[in-house]
Amino acid sequence: MVPLEISDRDQAAFELGIKLGALFHQFVGTPISLRSKESLERAMEGAIENQPYVEEAEVRIDEAPLRAAAGREFDYISLEGRMIGARVTVSYRGIRCVGRLSYNADLDFPLMTLERMEEV
Amino acid sequence: MVPLEISDRDQAAFELGIKLGALFHQFVGTPISLRSKESLERAMEGAIENQPYVEEAEVRIDEAPLRAAAGREFDYISLEGRMIGARVTVSYRGIRCVGRLSYNADLDFPLMTLERMEEV
Amino acid sequence: MVPLEISDRDQAAFELGIKLGALFHQFVGTPISLRSKESLERAMEGAIENQPYVEEAEVRIDEAPLRAAAGREFDYISLEGRMIGARVTVSYRGIRCVGRLSYNADLDFPLMTLERMEEV
Amino acid sequence: MVPLEISDRDQAAFELGIKLGALFHQFVGTPISLRSKESLERAMEGAIENQPYVEEAEVRIDEAPLRAAAGREFDYISLEGRMIGARVTVSYRGIRCVGRLSYNADLDFPLMTLERMEEV
Numbered sequence: 001m002v003p004l005e006i007s008d009r010d011q012a013a014f015e016l017g018i019k020l021g022a023l024f025h026q027f028v029g030t031p032i033s034l035r036s037k038e039s040l041e042r043a044m045e046g047a048i049e050n051q052p053y054v055e056e057a058e059v060r061i062d063e064a065p066l067r068a069a070a071g072r073e074f075d076y077i078s079l080e081g082r083m084i085g086a087r088v089t090v091s092y093r094g095i096r097c098v099g100r101l102s103y104n105a106d107l108d109f110p111l112m113t114l115e116r117m118e119e120v
Numbered sequence: 121m122v123p124l125e126i127s128d129r130d131q132a133a134f135e136l137g138i139k140l141g142a143l144f145h146q147f148v149g150t151p152i153s154l155r156s157k158e159s160l161e162r163a164m165e166g167a168i169e170n171q172p173y174v175e176e177a178e179v180r181i182d183e184a185p186l187r188a189a190a191g192r193e194f195d196y197i198s199l200e201g202r203m204i205g206a207r208v209t210v211s212y213r214g215i216r217c218v219g220r221l222s223y224n225a226d227l228d229f230p231l232m233t234l235e236r237m238e239e240v
Numbered sequence: 241m242v243p244l245e246i247s248d249r250d251q252a253a254f255e256l257g258i259k260l261g262a263l264f265h266q267f268v269g270t271p272i273s274l275r276s277k278e279s280l281e282r283a284m285e286g287a288i289e290n291q292p293y294v295e296e297a298e299v300r301i302d303e304a305p306l307r308a309a310a311g312r313e314f315d316y317i318s319l320e321g322r323m324i325g326a327r328v329t330v331s332y333r334g335i336r337c338v339g340r341l342s343y344n345a346d347l348d349f350p351l352m353t354l355e356r357m358e359e360v
Numbered sequence: 361m362v363p364l365e366i367s368d369r370d371q372a373a374f375e376l377g378i379k380l381g382a383l384f385h386q387f388v389g390t391p392i393s394l395r396s397k398e399s400l401e402r403a404m405e406g407a408i409e410n411q412p413y414v415e416e417a418e419v420r421i422d423e424a425p426l427r428a429a430a431g432r433e434f435d436y437i438s439l440e441g442r443m444i445g446a447r448v449t450v451s452y453r454g455i456r457c458v459g460r461l462s463y464n465a466d467l468d469f470p471l472m473t474l475e476r477m478e479e480v
Binding site: 052074 | 150162163172
């Protein structure tokens with residue numbers, strides 16, 4: 001085993017991961033409908049933008065399952081990870097990282113990906 | 121043991137309890153600051169108003185701990201139950217129930233109370 | 241509007257609702273597999289049995305989606321409400337209430353029901 | 361801005377962050393007492409060990425606030441981030457990362473830290 005000295009770049013990637021994990025696990029399960037979609041998106045963005053080193057958080061919830069629910073007796077559903085499309089940008093000591101949470105159809109899985117890194 | 125036939129009134133009180141339990145356990149832990157307070161309050165109200173039989177949900181988050189955090193290195197905190205002031209009104213087949221979540225200083229506890237019931 | 245005096249029976253039903261709302265919204269989203277199913281069931285029961293007036297909480301998580309996930313690249317899923325089968329018994333000043341969370345196939349919905357009440 | 365090619369090392373740190381964010385935001389708010397402490401610790405470990413690339417997750421919940429609650433009318437509390445002591449080890453394509461969630465008294469904050477990285 002070769003120990004590695006933890007760099008700002010490591011730290012930046014780590015911080016980005018925290019934000020995506022938080023976003024998913026805080027809000028999955030929330031009752032959501034077409035009526036409340038926008039207020040939840042804004043609250044999710046605002047919550048994550050509070051966290052250290054976050055430049056920007058964008059959240060879009062998939063409307064298709066909300067539309068499908070709209071005609072039913074109970075016209076709302078619980079937020080699932082696969083319905084969340086999010087992009088979070090973190091900037092830590094000159095390293096900017098962009099990550100994404102989005103549904104991956106091949107894996108049938110809500111995937112978190114480290115999409116882009118750059119020195120600023 | 122004497123079995124009781126479940127009434128609309130029982131059902132109404134039960135439904136109200138569900139909403140307060142949901143409100144607390146869905147959102148406690150959310151990163152919150154003075155910046156994001158209002159968007160979270162609106163999202164909490166909108167989420168609960170999706171649920172069956174809810175007439176109205178009002179949420180106010182205590183600003184004092186947010187103000188205390190505002191000057192610190194990490195200027196946000198995690199939402200705690202004791203910071204939530206909420207009033208939820210449920211109406212089920214002619215029975216209206218009003219419940220409250222609020223911090224009880226004597227018990228040092230975020231208390232959920234069935235505050236009012238009426239036939240409408 | 242006719243005001244109703246809140247009874248022990250109202251209170252008992254209200255308390256039961258709180259527990260089911262808490263159970264759902266605290267744990268939906270938890271990463272779960274066949275490996276961790278039992279530990280999560282026990283923790284869900286133990287968490288709810290902490291709450292006031294709870295006599296017993298029983299939780300069974302549906303294994304079918306866990307088995308379906310077991311062969312995949314990511315061999316776990318996120319707990320959904322429809323996977324939870326729970327029965328909670330509350331006893332408040334001589335009134336015992338039993339409630340259930342279970343998936344209702346007709347409604348395609350994880351339904352919370354007030355199943356039984358009795359004087360003890 | 362200089363684009364950086366995302367390395368296995370970046371990915372490993374990112375994955376570790378996800379796990380700590382998930383651990384915190386999934387379980388904060390859970391009703392907890394001395395009685396249920398161990399079952400919750402095991403469930404938290406089991407949940408996180410489901411996630412991709414996790415070698416090990418260890419969770420210890422601070423007993424002091426549980427003991428303080430034990431004598432009160434409501435003898436449980438809601439899990440707070442500051443009560444969680446966790447160590448998570450992730451291994452991604454030959455890079456092992458160890459992270460920690462622990463209460464930082466100076467900052468009065470539950471801090472997530474990237475503690476150690478090594479090539480294996």
